[in-house]
Amino acid sequence: MVKLIVMTLTQRFYTRTFALYALITDETTNFDAGAPYVLVVPMLPVAAVTLLTFTLVATAIKQNKDINTKREDVLSWEDYFMATAVLAAKRSKDPCSQVGACIVNDDKKIVGIGYNGMPTGCSDDDFPWTKKEKHLYVCHAEMNAIVNKNSADIKNCTIYVVLFPCDQCAKIIIQSGLREVVYLSDKHESKETTQAAKRMFDSARITYRQHIPQNRKTEIDFEEINWDATVQRAPSP
Numbered sequence: 001m002v003k004l005i006v007m008t009l010t011q012r013f014y015t016r017t018f019a020l021y022a023l024i025t026d027e028t029t030n031f032d033a034g035a036p037y038v039l040v041v042p043m044l045p046v047a048a049v050t051l052l053t054f055t056l057v058a059t060a061i062k063q064n065k066d067i068n069t070k071r072e073d074v075l076s077w078e079d080y081f082m083a084t085a086v087l088a089a090k091r092s093k094d095p096c097s098q099v100g101a102c103i104v105n106d107d108k109k110i111v112g113i114g115y116n117g118m119p120t121g122c123s124d125d126d127f128p129w130t131k132k133e134k135h136l137y138v139c140h141a142e143m144n145a146i147v148n149k150n151s152a153d154i155k156n157c158t159i160y161v162v163l164f165p166c167d168q169c170a171k172i173i174i175q176s177g178l179r180e181v182v183y184l185s186d187k188h189e190s191k192e193t194t195q196a197a198k199r200m201f202d203s204a205r206i207t208y209r210q211h212i213p214q215n216r217k218t219e220i221d222f223e224e225i226n227w228d229a230t231v232q233r234a235p236s237p
């Protein structure tokens with residue numbers, strides 16, 4: 001929204017400046033093929049400075065936080081856990097499918113994180129990433145999250161996964177005593193492996209449900225922590 005306002009204002013400013021310039025130089029009466037370039041080129045620095053000014057003002061407005069009131073626009077627990085799984089997936093070197101998983105206990109503590117990758121000691125550079133061969137070697141995210149757990153017991157925990165688990169991971173999830181599977185995508189629902197996984201989950205009474213995020217995107221800004229509270233506007237009385 002702020003960007004839209006800035007763009008509109010910049011466009012208006014530019015149009016008016018352009019009209020003024022044309023009026024002064026009387027270029028409008030001699031408008032041939034070369035005239036637009038003669039007019040536009042000198043205006044570019046003006047437009048750039050104007051855009052920069054509006055952007056800085058918009059950023060200042062955006063950062064004008066109320067430091068005396070509790071924040072409300074925080075990540076929900078569900079989005080937080082799924083975002084953790086999505087973030088873990090970004091570590092995956094798989095060229096086709098980057099999957100992450102995050103295991104959470106009843107106290108809302110994360111007790112395991114994993115993503116799909118080659119087993120320990122099997123170099124990413126030596127083992128194949130082709131669609132045909134990688135399945136022989138790659139450890140799926142669910143498996144890695146379970147074996148990487150930092151808790152002695154993950155019984156009755158919930159696993160958040162980017163993609164619905166395959167049949168092999170379903171077996172490990174069941175045998176580990178996990179209680180619930182929360183997934184983001186079920187794009188392979190027609191595959192035999194997914195149907196087998198659901199059959200096993202149903203039989204083992206492991207519930208599964210799709211997570212719908214509150215927002216499609218959650219931004220990570222590594223500079224946000226450097227926001228300076230001294231530019232904060234004085235709280236209203």
Ligand SMILES: [Zn+2]
Nearest residue numbers: 140165166169
């Ligand atoms: Zn799997």
